[in-house]
Amino acid sequence: xxxxxxxxxxxxxxxxxxxxxxxxxxxxxxxxxxxxxxxxxxxxxxxxxxxxxxxxxxxxxxxxxxxxxxxxxxxxxxxxxxxxxxxxxxxxxxxxxxxxxxxxxxxxxxxxxxxxxxxxxxxxxxxxxxxxxxxxxxxxxxxxxxxxxxxxxxxxxxxxxxxxxxxxxxxxxxxxxxxxxxxxxxxxxxxxxxxxxxxxxxxxxxxxxxxxxxxxxxxxxxxxxxxxxxxxxxxxxxxxxxxxxxxxxxxxxxxxxxxxxxxxxxxxxxxxxxxxxxxxxxxxxxxxxxxxxxxxxxxxxxxxxxxxxxxxxxxxxxxxxxxxxxxxxxxxxxxxxxxxxxxxxxxxxxxxxxxxxxxxxxxxxxxxxxxxxxxxxxxxxxxxxxxxxxxxxxxxxxxxxxxxxxxxxxxxxxxxxxxxxxxxxxxxxxxxxxxxxxxxxxxxxxxxxxxxxxxxxxxxxxxxxxxxxxxxxxxxxxxxxxxxxxxxxxx
Amino acid sequence: xxxxxxxxxxxxxxxxxxxxxxxxxxxxxxxxxxxxxxxxxxxxxxxxxxxxxxxxxxxxxxxxxxxxxxxxxxxxxxxx
Numbered sequence: 323x324x325x326x327x328x329x330x331x332x333x334x335x336x337x338x339x340x341x342x343x344x345x346x347x348x349x350x351x352x353x354x355x356x357x358x359x360x361x362x363x364x365x366x367x368x369x370x371x372x373x374x375x376x377x378x379x380x381x382x383x384x385x386x387x388x389x390x391x392x393x394x395x396x397x398x399x400x401x402x403x404x405x406x407x408x409x410x411x412x413x414x415x416x417x418x419x420x421x422x423x424x425x426x427x428x429x430x431x432x433x434x435x436x437x438x439x440x441x442x443x444x445x446x447x448x449x450x451x452x453x454x455x456x457x458x459x460x461x462x463x464x465x466x467x468x469x470x471x472x473x474x475x476x477x478x479x480x481x482x483x484x485x486x487x488x489x490x491x492x493x494x495x496x497x498x499x500x501x502x503x504x505x506x507x508x509x510x511x512x513x514x515x516x517x518x519x520x521x522x523x524x525x526x527x528x529x530x531x532x533x534x535x536x537x538x539x540x541x542x543x544x545x546x547x548x549x550x551x552x553x554x555x556x557x558x559x560x561x562x563x564x565x566x567x568x569x570x571x572x573x574x575x576x577x578x579x580x581x582x583x584x585x586x587x588x589x590x591x592x593x594x595x596x597x598x599x600x601x602x603x604x605x606x607x608x609x610x611x612x613x614x615x616x617x618x619x620x621x622x623x624x625x626x627x628x629x630x631x632x633x634x635x636x637x638x639x640x641x642x643x644x645x646x647x648x649x650x651x652x653x654x655x656x657x658x659x660x661x662x663x664x665x666x667x668x669x670x671x672x673x674x675x676x677x678x679x680x681x682x683x684x685x686x687x688x689x690x691x692x693x694x695x696x697x698x699x700x701x702x703x704x705x706x707x708x709x710x711x712x713x714x715x716x717x718x719x720x721x722x723x724x725x726x727x728x729x730x731x732x733x734x735x736x737x738x739x740x741x742x743x744x745x746x747x748x749x750x751x752x753x754x755x756x757x758x759x760x761x762x763x764x765x766x767x768x769x770x771x772x773x774x775x776x777x778x779x780x781x782x783x784x785x786x787x788x789x790x791x792x793x794x795x796x797x798x799x800x801x802x803x804x805x806x807x808x809x810x811x812x813x
Numbered sequence: 814x815x816x817x818x819x820x821x822x823x824x825x826x827x828x829x830x831x832x833x834x835x836x837x838x839x840x841x842x843x844x845x846x847x848x849x850x851x852x853x854x855x856x857x858x859x860x861x862x863x864x865x866x867x868x869x870x871x872x873x874x875x876x877x878x879x880x881x882x883x884x885x886x887x888x889x890x891x892x893x
Contacts, residue, residue: 670883
């Protein structure tokens with residue numbers, strides 16, 4: 323039985339193909355169109371999934387969609403009804419897309435894929451929960467999902483057991499931890515739904531002390547956090563629920579200045595604000611996780627939603643909460659919901675037992691040695707062909723040791739936003755100038771942006787203050803640990 | 814030359830059509846917003862109906878009951 327999962331029309335369109343519950347292929351549309359966070363119908367990703375499995379659309383028994391469009395539209399209409407007449411501009415700009423695309427999902431799928439079978443719709447956060455739990459190594463786990471917004475939910479928790487998922491409680495729009503983080507992302511001059519990871523990367527350069535960081539104290543006025551981790555935002559500081567801007571002047575006044583112009587200098591104040599929002603996110607998440615543990619009485623945790631990509635906080639979960647084990651899938655954001663909806667259909671709706679654990683992120687397009695060789699020959703590109711892997715590795719290690727930068731390409735393309743050694747840039751982590759060299763000369767981006775050092779799992783404790791055993795989610799670059807003090811000196 | 818003129822003319826007409834369509838759509842949507850959304854919103858305010866929970870208050874918890882469990886295939890065929 324083949325099941326196709328689809329996620330699209332918001333951000334990070336993707337497709338996943340399951341065969342009898344096992345993942346055959348998964349890819350994001352952006353990897354084919356070269357448009358970051360491509361939202362369009364993932365026709366290229368779907369075609370590639372079908373092609374790689376050697377099947378046609380006639381072989382697909384079910385297509386799953388990652389949200390319930392009418393429920394989401396109800397929320398959008400509610401926003402306009404609540405905010406009339408302020409929301410006129412967004413009504414005029416957003417409604418055409420609803421009428422031509424988002425409310426016509428069935429027609430679009432049937433037309434674009436020439437598909438006549440059933441199309442099943444699963445709530446957005448349920449798709450997140452399924453993507454986290456049903457392909458995890460755990461038979462029973464607490465589930466926490468947090469993102470910007472789905473239909474109504476922005477944060478949920480529940481329990482997964484075998485092939486069943488019970489989502490118990492939620493926090494609803496317009497209160498959203500993800501949107502708070504995105505608002506500060508916008509305030510710091512970065513793009514929303516794209517550059518939240520830059521704020522996470524900038525935070526450690528700021529003051530991470532809750533008492534002395536004045537912006538943390540100020541931002542605490544924006545959010546009311548209860549002991550059980552539930553929260554509401556003071557919406558007088560925000561505009562995202564009715565305008566095409568994230569924040570209002572009141573928030574600028576609170577943070578002591580206007581929105582930072584993109585590409586302008588990042589001051590200490592900006593770094594402290596990034597630190598402040600990261601600290602608030604950590605405050606809320608820690609309380610939510612304590613509460614989820616108390617309710618579920620389960621020591622294993624799975625997480626999904628864009629906020630679950632906050633690898634800095636993920637690295638603190640096992641030391642700051644009662645959970646003993648954690649698992650996060652490589653594409654925890656919206657892209658991953660195509661996997662969630664497909665797995666949910668096979669295992670939960672149709673009632674098949676779980677038979678697949680996601681252990682590898684290399685699920686995307688791959689190319690054979692002969693295909694690569696043909697491409698290089700056709701383009702007249704100079705290359706050296708190594709006779710053995712040992713020879714290739716020795717040469718690469720020497721290049722890295724000599725502070726050269728290596729573009730590393732192998733295996734299937736990564737599933738999710740992180741480069742995990744299949745399409746990666748390799749360089750010497752022991753060289754103190756390397757971060758700047760890579761950021762400015764190779765990646766042409768801000769100098770503060772971090773890179774992940776790679777070590778064997780057995781050596782992790784030598785270099786990092788990390789959990790033992792090292793959680794599997796570290797394989798997907800989803801957990802950040804501090805480097806041990808004695809290892810921080812670079813040459 | 815004629816071919817390129819034809820192509821340019823066709824593209825121009827297409828663009829003009831899109832502009833007219835955007836204008837008409839915006840006008841129609843404006844009236845929908847004013848009459849449909851506006852009147853409903855005003856009536857709702859009079860009767861005290863709230864479409865968004867925007868309050869920060871003294872309640873013990875902000876968690877809402879969700880209780881999503883396994884449902885039948887038929888339930889998932891619906892978009893709501």
